[in-house]
Amino acid sequence: MDWQGGAIFRPVRTGNAFEETVERILEAVKLGVFGYGDRLPAERDLAVRLNVSRDTLREAIRSLQAAGCVESRRGRYGGSFVTYRPPVPDLADLRRAVQDMGSELEDALTYRMVLESGASELAARRRLSAEQRAYLTRRHEELEDAGPEEYRRLDSRFHLAIAELTSSPSLAVGIAASRMRLNDLLNAIPILERNIEHASHQHRAMVEAILSGDALAARRATAEHLEATAALLRGFLG
Structure with missing residues (x-):
């Protein structure tokens, strides 16, 4: 077992499942649990960990993709990959x-x-x-x-x-x-x-x-x- 993201990818317990799912994934990225180019957990596993439907997770991933934070790749080695880079601090x-x-x-x-x-x-x-x-x-x-x-x-x-x-x-x-x-x-x-x-x-x-x-x-x-x-x-x- 790998505990990576265990502090963040906990079950969603509010009625705002989509919003909280987006927030959890962004937290994992911004806190460095997953860095640029890293693959997020498989959709099936992540949905179980967050206790959300796969449709909700896919909607959240699409929103993060539109925001330039992740990208989805198809194929045997596909999945959702982090494209977010932290801004240079001012x-x-x-x-x-x-x-x-x-x-x-x-x-x-x-x-x-x-x-x-x-x-x-x-x-x-x-x-x-x-x-x-x-x-x-x-x-x-x-x-x-x-x-x-x-x-x-x-x-x-x-x-x-x-x-x-x-x-x-x-x-x-x-x-x-x-x-x-x-x-x-x-x-x-x-x-x-x-x-x-x-x-x-x-x-x-x-x-x-x-x-x-x-x-x-x-x-x-x-x-x-x-x-x-x-x-x-x-x-x-x-």
């Missing part, structure tokens, strides 16, 4: 957005700290299967090997993987929503070599603590990492 616009957020920014950072440090602690306390351990290791290795153009997307995917390993759908959904709230701002932080070195050390400490079952170390390493990211965000956009 720091002036983002600084204005930060000013408009006011105290909401600190609230969002605090909320993220509580949720993600708690998720790391919980993941470390769980008896992870070999498949789950391999999943986390794979996400970490992808991030370690990422170039500057892919780093932010794979960083997001790494953090969401930890959320998914908690086996708490509510917590995973909360973390996905928290990241969406900050996503544009986080993507605007310049890729600094020194910062990447620090983040790499922190990510490694998080993974080692989770896989060794050291819950307090997992919480501590995650909190250290998130506070460093928050400091950069305040510095560049404050």
